Amino acid sequence: MARRHLIIGGGTAGINAIRTIREEERERSAITLVSAERPYSRMVLPYYLDRSIAESHVYTASPRVLADWGVTAHVGRRATALDAKAGACTLDDGTTVEYDDCLIATGSSPVRAPVPGADGRAVHSFWTLDEARGVLAGIRPRSHVVLVGAGFIAFTILNSILALGARLTIVEVERRILPRMIDDTGAGLVARWLADHGVTVRAGVRLTRIEDAKGGKRLVFAAGAPIVCDLVIMATGIKTNLDWLQGAGVAVNRGVVVDDHLRSSVPNVYAAGDVAEGRDRISGEAAVHAIEPTAQEHGRVVGANMAGRDVRYRGSVIVNIVEVCHLDVASFGAWDDPKAEAASGLKADRPAYRKLLWRGDRLTGAIILGPSSDIWTTNDVGMLKGLVQSGVALGRFRAHLEANPFDVKPAFIASRTTSTLLDETVLGRPAMAPGDTPVAV
């Protein structure tokens, strides 16, 4: 009988695992996918929200493509229980799927601030395609939108909301914006930039309730004036979708604990993406990295291992980038490591900001802000990522970067970073083009 792979979750990790199984396997296996939603890319929902792409553009694997890949798909179904000992998964319609190995890739879900009215009318999350549809239907030109939470997710849809002609206010419980993505200096620059672009930011305020008000909504705070608006979007964090794994027999910490092959405590059960607690490549420590690139790499490594390869994963690097009204804001690796040495440079008029963090002569983290029209910013984003990812020993070029944080290229090239990077592939072979996944015979 053909080997039976079960993929639980149709997001980035799950779809990449399926494609990689088909790329790697020598003998045809049976793949079953369980996905609560039609597979789509969450990354591109902001571009659906601003109407620059059609809804059809967000899907990553149509029913036709899944059929081409020879996948038995349970779409619209959720896994409700896993019995790792028996090798079986139960779905919400009572179906039981047996497997030889399985991938847990159930992702994460948005969490709303626990205040009265958080689940009321015209209060949205922006996480799923359904929620994106809801927000899109609710915003009119000149609507006043309040984003609760000033983290990465909020910032990914900021441009889209403005592009729809809405007025925007951001409220944040912490004393500044982007608290888990950039440092105080960077956040200060972004806050001023937002003010210059007509976005109101109120940081350090605690929301206590949301009420209806004359066809709109009123947000009430522990201190300060309330805000009246038309629509509220809660971007107050996400939680890992682990609850359904109670009693599964799989070790869980902040996520499903996985080894360097992304195997859980049960050898034929893998985990990938937001739900997996894998290795942080920079610190070497266990971490949940709920970002798209980690889901993609995790998914590919699991797919290869499920197909019989022996692929060790080196760990994931935290990378985040958002564009805020044509200002690029990015951070990498251990950008907030208090034990690291740091060098920074600021050009407030442009605005442009760099912060580089070191352990010895290796770059372990970086923050970069600059105009998105500036080619050098974009190129340096990549090179700083390359320096952090490769961990190349910079030697005397560290001094050059310290003195010139805006002159990354000579140090990158002269430390032969390209040479180090060229040897690295995630799967130990060249990547295949997205359209080249082998189809079912």
Add this chain to the structure above:
Amino acid sequence: MRVLALHPEKCTGCLRCELACSYVQTGAFQPAKSVIRVAPFEGHTSYAPYTCTQCAEGWCMTACPVGAITLNAAGAKAVLDDRCVGCKLCTIACPYGTMFYDPGTRKAFKCNLCDGAPACAEACPTAAITYEETATADWLGDFAHERTARLLEAR
């Protein structure tokens, strides 16, 4: 596969590659849109062109959430404009700093080897850029190491 081999010791810094690249890629002479870029070394006394290595991993291609980066007939990683949404994930995934973003079109762009007839190699008057059947390599590392180190020591 044929790749762009870069020979930095031959580069005079004339920037013809940037002009030719932007002309073929965008239809206008605008070096700001060139995907090959000449970098100065040793306090602007020497120069070298820098562009995409067409690396085996294809970090840009695997990172793209909508399959908008694929392999063209020349084997180059190439952006499909009608698929790209402009999310910039490729710009942060590429560890070489050779992905670009055009705020005007809201698309990513990169070296696609001009589909097999690279304009930069054609335009280079000193054969500092050649299009050859060879393994891709760190063409500039040793050159830059020596020149940049010399500059640091002079300080």
